[in-house]
Amino acid sequence: MTTDFTAPTMLEQCRALDAQDPLRAMRQQFDLPAGVIYLDGNSLGPLPRRTAERVAQAIHGEWGTGLIRSWNSAGWFEAPQRVGDKIGQLIGANAGEVVATDTTSINLYKVLSAAISIAKNDHPTRSTVVSERSNFPTDLYIAESLCRQHGLTLQLIEPEELAGLLASPAAPNIAVLMLTHVNYRTGAMHDMASVTAAAHAAGALMVWDLAHSAGAVPVDLNGANADFAVGCGYKYLNGGPGAPAFAWVNPRLADRFWQPLSGWWGHAAPFQFTPDYQPAPGIARYLCGTQPILSLTALECGLDTFLGVRDCVAGEPMAALRRKSLALTDLFIARVEARCAGHGLRLVTPREHQQRGSQVCLARDEGAYAMVQALIARGVIGDYRAPDVLRFGFTPLYLSFEDVWNAAEHLAQVLESGEWRQPEFNRQHAVT
Numbered sequence: 001m002t003t004d005f006t007a008p009t010m011l012e013q014c015r016a017l018d019a020q021d022p023l024r025a026m027r028q029q030f031d032l033p034a035g036v037i038y039l040d041g042n043s044l045g046p047l048p049r050r051t052a053e054r055v056a057q058a059i060h061g062e063w064g065t066g067l068i069r070s071w072n073s074a075g076w077f078e079a080p081q082r083v084g085d086k087i088g089q090l091i092g093a094n095a096g097e098v099v100a101t102d103t104t105s106i107n108l109y110k111v112l113s114a115a116i117s118i119a120k121n122d123h124p125t126r127s128t129v130v131s132e133r134s135n136f137p138t139d140l141y142i143a144e145s146l147c148r149q150h151g152l153t154l155q156l157i158e159p160e161e162l163a164g165l166l167a168s169p170a171a172p173n174i175a176v177l178m179l180t181h182v183n184y185r186t187g188a189m190h191d192m193a194s195v196t197a198a199a200h201a202a203g204a205l206m207v208w209d210l211a212h213s214a215g216a217v218p219v220d221l222n223g224a225n226a227d228f229a230v231g232c233g234y235k236y237l238n239g240g241p242g243a244p245a246f247a248w249v250n251p252r253l254a255d256r257f258w259q260p261l262s263g264w265w266g267h268a269a270p271f272q273f274t275p276d277y278q279p280a281p282g283i284a285r286y287l288c289g290t291q292p293i294l295s296l297t298a299l300e301c302g303l304d305t306f307l308g309v310r311d312c313v314a315g316e317p318m319a320a321l322r323r324k325s326l327a328l329t330d331l332f333i334a335r336v337e338a339r340c341a342g343h344g345l346r347l348v349t350p351r352e353h354q355q356r357g358s359q360v361c362l363a364r365d366e367g368a369y370a371m372v373q374a375l376i377a378r379g380v381i382g383d384y385r386a387p388d389v390l391r392f393g394f395t396p397l398y399l400s401f402e403d404v405w406n407a408a409e410h411l412a413q414v415l416e417s418g419e420w421r422q423p424e425f426n427r428q429h430a431v432t
């Protein structure tokens with residue numbers, strides 16, 4: 001992909017871009033505090049305007065008044081599928097292929113378990129699950145547990161070793177390749193279609209974690225012919241803290257295996273109350289128990305807000321968002337290079353558009369944590385990822401070019417003034 005975007009070198013140019021931005025009305029859909037430039041929507045998306053009222057209505061009307069009738073009358077029972085279908089529109093899945101449920105960690109347990117079981121059935125001699133050492137830890141912990149249960153080996157590699165491994169004489173050992181599409185700490189993005197094709201050529205099944213992709217970059221799971229995917233509801237989908245996550249399974253595999261958490265919500269006929277388990281056809285079997293309806297309601301508000309992009313631009317919502325996301329990250333990189341040179345910052349995120357998610361990560365040998373704290377004190381909210389990364393997420397739904405310009409200015413001032421050395425910015429909190 002080439003760019004027709006030249007990063008502004010003057011604040012006035014940023015304001016002119018904002019004035020022409022077809023997405024600018026989307027910002028009004030969010031309840032962002034005044035004076036905050038929010039660069040952490042990749043970790044916890046902000047509160048959509050409609051959510052508080054809608055959740056209050058679910059509490060008072062659906063729960064308080066409707067009581068148990070609301071499982072039918074308020075659409076509670078179908079909520080995981082209904083919300084899943086809205087997520088599907090952002091990740092190249094068809095209606096009926098996604099459920100919104102549980103957490104990313106739990107959904108990964110379910111799909112990786114299914115992938116391992118199918119692989120062991122089809123290729124009994126394959127003995128490894130492969131992932132990246134730099135993957136998000138929970139993904140590795142879940143994989144480690146499943147490998148112990150199944151007598152497999154978890155093989156961890158560096159991103160640059162992947163292509164070689166899949167083409168090597170060791171490839172016939174690989175049962176499952178499990179990758180996160182956009183790396184949480186570097187913002188580097190895999191080419192989903194080509195990696196999936198290489199995994200399949202090696203005879204392995206492909207599991208994708210879309211935690212930093214869903215709502216951040218265009219994803220086409222069916223187009224890539226992926227096998228399994230999971231992702232997160234509280235990051236770019238703005239579902240609220242601890243929002244339900246999601247799971248997708250390619251329809252050609254969905255009926256092949258009982259996922260291990262075979263609870264009654266994944267039963268073909270839960271209200272028959274039979275003593276034996278009959279898995280529901282398709283993705284519904286990936287549900288386990290009773291769903292958190294209030295959290296699903298909030299997640300649905302996040303998705304409805306997101307899909308409101310269709311009222312602003314023609315065509316695919318993710319295409320328009322991607323265009324602006326790349327322009328915002330290009331601008332931030334250019335401004336950091338123009339204003340923060342000589343202060344020891346290194347760009348961690350790839351410059352090539354096709355290898356970049358919707359975040360920009362900078363590394364610094366000393367002081368990364370304190371610099372993020374000093375920025376937060378100025379109202380510029382990003383986050384720190386150990387050991388040395390300043391991470392900034394860019395969400396085109398509510399960020400302006402002027403915001404990005406100003407964020408880089410604040411970073412330059414934090415560096416020039418040395419204010420990050422103040423003790424209050426160097427006290428570590430439990431959550432970074």
Ligand SMILES: *Cc1c(COP(=O)(O)O)cnc(C)c1O
Nearest residue numbers: 103104105136138180184209211
């Ligand atoms: C955010 C994230 C998770 C979060 O998992 P939870 O179960 O919601 O805590 C998992 N994997 C990746 C790659 C993530 O970025």
